[in-house]
Amino acid sequence: MYLLGYDIGTSSVKVSLIDSETGICVASASAPDSEAPVKSLRPGWAEQEPGSWWRYIKEATGRIISKAGISPADIKAIGLSYQMHGLVCIDKERNVLRDAIIWCDSRGVGYGEKAAIDLGEKTCLSRLLNLPGNFTATKLAWVKENEPEIFGRIYKVMLPADYIAMLMTGEICTTPSGLSEYMLWDFEENTTAGFLMDYFGYNPDILPEVRPCFSEQGRLSADAAAELGLAQGTPVTYRAGDQPNNAVSLNVFDPGQIASTAGTSGVVYGINGNIAYDPQSRVNNFAHVNHSADAPRIGVMTCINGTGILNAWLRRNIMPEGTGYASMNDLAATIPIGSEGVSILPFGNGAERVLRNRQIGCTTMGVDFNRHDSRHLVRAAQEGIVFSFMYGIEIMKEMGLNVETIHAGNANMFLSSVFRDTLANITSASIKLFDTDGAAGAARAAGIGAGIYADNREAFAALKLISEIQPDPKDFSATLDAYMLWKNRLDSQLINC
Template identity: 25%
Template sequence: MSDAMLLGVDLGAGSLKATIIGIEGTVQGEATVPIRTDMPKPGWSEQNPEDWYSGLCTAVPKAIKQSGVSAGALKAMSFSAGAHTPVLLDSNDQVIRPAILWSDLRSSGEARELLEMAKEEILRISFNLPAATWTLPQLLWLQRNEPDSVAAAKRLLIAKDYLRLRLTGEWHIDCVDAAGTMMADVRSNTWSPELYNLIDWDPLTLPPIVEPTRHIGNVSKRGASDSGLPEGLPVIAGTMDTAIETFGAGSINPGDGTIKLATAGTVCVVSDRSVAHRSVIDYPHVVPGRYFSITGTNSCASAHRWLCDLFYSPGTTKGAANIFEVMDLEASKVPAGSDGMLFHPYLSGERSPYWDEKLRADFIGVTMRHSRGHFVRALYEGIAFSLFDCNLCFKAEGLEMETVRLIGGGSKSATWSQIVCDVFGKPVSVPVNGDASFGAALLAGVGIGVFASEAEAVSQCVRVARVFEPNVERTALYRDLFEIYKDSQASLASINHRLFNFSLGQVGT
């Protein structure tokens, strides 16, 4: 199968991407289609699953065309998407309501209730503790606020599984995404009556659980007509985006760490122990017998875009390829520490390590000497500090990153990458291809036997584009500044809460 082509499809927070690779790991074709997010109320985030499928049917033909090969050259495909995102289907497999995203905060109250009700039981079985990002509290919110939607639901799917259902007609969930629902027993890879009974959820709506590399069906005649894929193309189950990005970046051994600078920022570390931690999120890894722990900050590249829209006018690139290069150039001219300016990146509340939807972002220490380049560098540094803050949760649980790989759109910035390297004080490798659609394509190859194992896929296809080395003096400076970052975060938390309540009209609370 030396001429085999493999297709990976990833549904991200704001776009769907299709990537075609050869078995040596070279990208042959790719295409991206934007996906709209609706925010009908503050703190809510929803998407229409029909938009996902439309995006797939647009992106796949474009990727095939760019590759210069026929669709018939494809030998298998697989999927990834954000975890937790529930899709409810009725008896005719029609979408009942928009899908609630992982970033949605509406079920924060339900998450707190579940913590009080069954904290130890949930942790023991699911390896994690409830927060608004998980499916279990989201479903409890739906039961209370949209009971008709729940009553009509005959199938529950997570985002990528809806796309696969549309192409194949097959209904499954992989063990990693099943863990992300907070209704599965992670040790046995089975649905847990103790968990789904906490919210009286009907187990008949839950799909069969399989391994991420399972061949679960083939592209149907209808799916082929819609997407331009060949009828009968083998489809591999796939898994959640962070798991597949970690795999695609080459992080498969205990101690391998991955930092992601994307819409949200994440820090992951691989281990060979199945342990329920209290301060980090835990999942099964793509590699059988391995696990990965993850923490994350809500606002990363999304904060970068926000600052760009505020300070930089479209078209004013000053000879650079794009505005982001202008931002990077200006930030690179600012000294480490941004001349005493700090940024806390809580533009959408915060997940790890605070799990506090009432936190708010800030720039502090601003003076008249500060330029917009200072604001950009402070943003880079503040997000790096937030990720380092998350990383401390690993240390508290006895986990340690021995190697660091950097992925996501932010890794294209040499300035930002070096800041992350200096803040963490470790060498940082940037893979040639580090996105989830690339990892999904690799997984498709494992699923049909093109690669004998996940390790062989990584060895054969994952290559490093650049390595950053930490500067000892800057690392020491950043350690001192991080202490100020932490102290100011603690001092401002109560003020953030008061401002949050003020914004809701709860003056004086």
């Protein structure tokens, strides 16, 4: 028997096939071959065509079935992970009304700020665990005000995987974890946040039905099965946003456990066993996949939008044509800790929650034309990303979370020794790298939802630890000095914003 997991990301769709008996990933694939486009019609805007996700899913599914050489009938469950906070709007005929407004789009900020003032920050924080900010609910507010004709035709609003699951099964549903990332889950009432729906003037009927993350959420229809080359009736049994799912992929379920990822955006995600929030709402709090009113599991997340996308920008615009990321990592390692005074503030991909939703852009500071070159920029970029992580971790610590061990996949920025060592040294935490990814995690989690596994311990028993990086005491002082310089430069930028 096999389990199939999809990770619907910003740059691609990844798919993994897991042998349910051994827990081993037997095949993986992705599509498209180059990074998927993001439309930015105005500064701070970011959109994608939802239909493109379905095309990539079909392409990746065909590749993995061909690669694995198995019968589709042997796949017993499907799991979905997806880019968080996206807004998909459909009409009664289930046609998409506009391109999806995705996670790094900033146009909802003003609507969230006004809602916090009108409703009261204390009310929002105590019930939503966040200020309304720049989430799905506030992006919908922009549509309501600026595209009233489209808003009036909306039958349902969905997150990216809600839309894909609808195409797969014909059923329209979401999860409590999903609603919490809409900013529409009331943690006091343990139900949909009606007070915020009322404030924005949303009809409750536009929301999908709510089902648990681990549950049957529909079965593949005949049409979808034919398009995907899978078996009709295969159940979809798990759904979660990419960051909760990244934690799931690393078997992070319990209070005190920490997961991190560093793809297009970067995240540190810790599990809190108490209902708590940051009074300034600089970190995000979402219902984790196993959250319940009786046993709270809150994913406390510091998210940096400008992570791998900064590295990609440098590769495209600064490095010689044909330079790969591995070569960039090697170049960064030739420069000492602190990049000889160069600092990069990596905030060029939309409004940053950790900066209270300010959009300050990416800034390079301290460059000396006679001493510095592209190597310094590459190292300063990687250090700047790590330091932005630390800036958020300091807030998480104020909330009572300890960061002693960080679990991460052996991928993306974690392939860089400079990135790994800098993170270990500035946090004084050990970093455990595992052979997994979001698609494999979604597949294993689907096994829980389908009842194939009894719990997460059984589902992730085969998770393979690749390496463990320990902080180096002799490098702590230099790393701290570099961080404090970076932080002082950030503070000077914030004063002027």
